[in-house]
Amino acid sequence: MKVLYLCFMKLAEAKEQFTQLWGALGSSWGINRTMAQVHALLLISPEALCTEDIMEQLSVSRGNANMNLRELMTWNLVQKEIKAGDRKEYFKAEKDIWEVAKRISKERKRREIQPLIASLNVLTDIDEDKRNTEVKDFVEMVNNIHSVVTKMDSAVDTLIKAEEHKFFGAVMKLLK
Amino acid sequence: MKVLYLCFMKLAEAKEQFTQLWGALGSSWGINRTMAQVHALLLISPEALCTEDIMEQLSVSRGNANMNLRELMTWNLVQKEIKAGDRKEYFKAEKDIWEVAKRISKERKRREIQPLIASLNVLTDIDEDKRNTEVKDFVEMVNNIHSVVTKMDSAVDTLIKAEEHKFFGAVMKLLK
DNA sequence: TTAAACTTTCAATAATTATTGAAAGTTTTG
DNA sequence: CAAAACTTTCAATAATTATTGAAAGTTTAA
Missing domain, CATH: 1.10.10.10 (Winged helix-like DNA-binding domain superfamily/Winged helix DNA-binding domain)
Known part of the structure; x- marks a missing residue:
């Protein structure tokens, strides 16, 4: 049973x-x-x-x-x-959860993402022959990580903006 | 100077x-x-x-x-x-950073997001009058968090899928 | 001005989490 | 089979991080 x-x-x-x-x-x-x-x-x-x-x-x-x-x-x-x-x-x-997400995202950007990106940029200034495969591979890896981090960050921004618009649209509908 | x-x-x-x-x-x-x-x-x-x-x-x-x-x-x-x-x-x-992102995302989903969502669902089964404002507000908060978590998760999936496509497209171009 | 009501600080301590390293376990080789 | 070469385990320890609570600081009221 x-x-x-x-x-x-x-x-x-x-x-x-x-x-x-x-x-x-x-x-x-x-x-x-x-x-x-x-x-x-x-x-x-x-x-x-x-x-x-x-x-x-x-x-x-x-x-x-x-x-x-x-x-x-x-x-x-x-x-x-x-x-x-x-x-x-x-x-x-703050109880609006999208607003909460926005503020957390803003603060993490300031505290962690921006410093990370700055550090990654520094790491690509290598004082050695850039045609050297090992140098090239390292710089490429750092650039790729830079790119993923940046894109993840913007994806979150885009989502939050989209929800703000949705909310704004709903309010407009109510008012008309 | x-x-x-x-x-x-x-x-x-x-x-x-x-x-x-x-x-x-x-x-x-x-x-x-x-x-x-x-x-x-x-x-x-x-x-x-x-x-x-x-x-x-x-x-x-x-x-x-x-x-x-x-x-x-x-x-x-x-x-x-x-x-x-x-x-x-x-x-x-694994050195393909988008593949790395995909695998991390998959594992975090399995280990943390899915259990979190399951727990949130349980929390909305409240054994009290659902017209009660306090009950309604709590359930709404939990549902909103559920929604944000789900949407963040899909946004990441979407981004990763988009990059896979881009890569696939580039390979196709090289082959033709 | 003083005392009461409240908030903040921070050194001491507790709790948690990470790391070590030696012993036990496993696989391979001769 | 035994010894060598290697991997894994895990209790003990170290390092890190969080928490306490009492004292110091601040504000308000009388």
Whole structure:
């Protein structure tokens, strides 16, 4: 007999799993686990959260929460929010996922892609006979990598632009 | 007075810098530094290399060299090569960078994207009233992330396919 | 001005991840 | 078969990276 298990979760449980999933994924892509979790938490939180909320919900220290919130702000993924009559700072995330993708892409470009491309360019200035096969092969490899990196980068840009257009088109339709 | 420094490197120096660069980049993207360096070394080596060569050129232990070579083989980026009259195993990397991109993409899809998508799907089966705004917003966020991940993944596929076509077209032209 | 409320810093520590190297395993050769 | 030539494994260790938490810093309110 075949048994089919269909598993439905409670919202709270699903949210918990989402932050865990995002944290694990982040850490396998070189992103601090806690930073990814804080981001996840804010993405699915209807309200802005304060440092205490984050410390409590993720079981992390004040220092850790603070540092990762600041880092998320330098990525422009999270903003401070002040509430009237409350001295605490609150934090909310950008929730438009294409906007999130755009900002992450922008920041990675600045921090990693551009320096990489600059370094690759330097590596093709070889002070030896360029007709030498070994020199030629090396320069060709570096140029090919340069080309793949550049094209991947533009492909992402193109996709993000296309989605922006789509969204803009949809808004226009609603307005007319 | 402005002074312009133009710096040309010797090939050996450039190769050294290339493996360093690739190792550093890898480790900031969650890829083992040594694995990235071994890959870089093989990418720019005209000859297949044996374990000893790699140990020496990267100053790593036999165990480390061996483990990372095996890992590179499971990614299908490196292959064993046997030389007649020599008991040692030699290793060579796939050098067509678009082919490399294709294989990395295939492996990341299998290891990370597919499991991620499966997990995201599970997270939308919420056992609560789906008209509830909080439930609706959460499910929408998860679906949007699903959509971005899927589209990024296809954008990469499309780019790689396009380059394959281009290459195929160029070969056809040469043959006619 | 002082105390309370809150944020930031950072040295110490913990957790994670990578690396070593020697021993065990395997294959080949004579 | 035994020894040599080579590869693989994995427990111990090192290196790296993340986290803590208490002290210092800052802002606000009374």
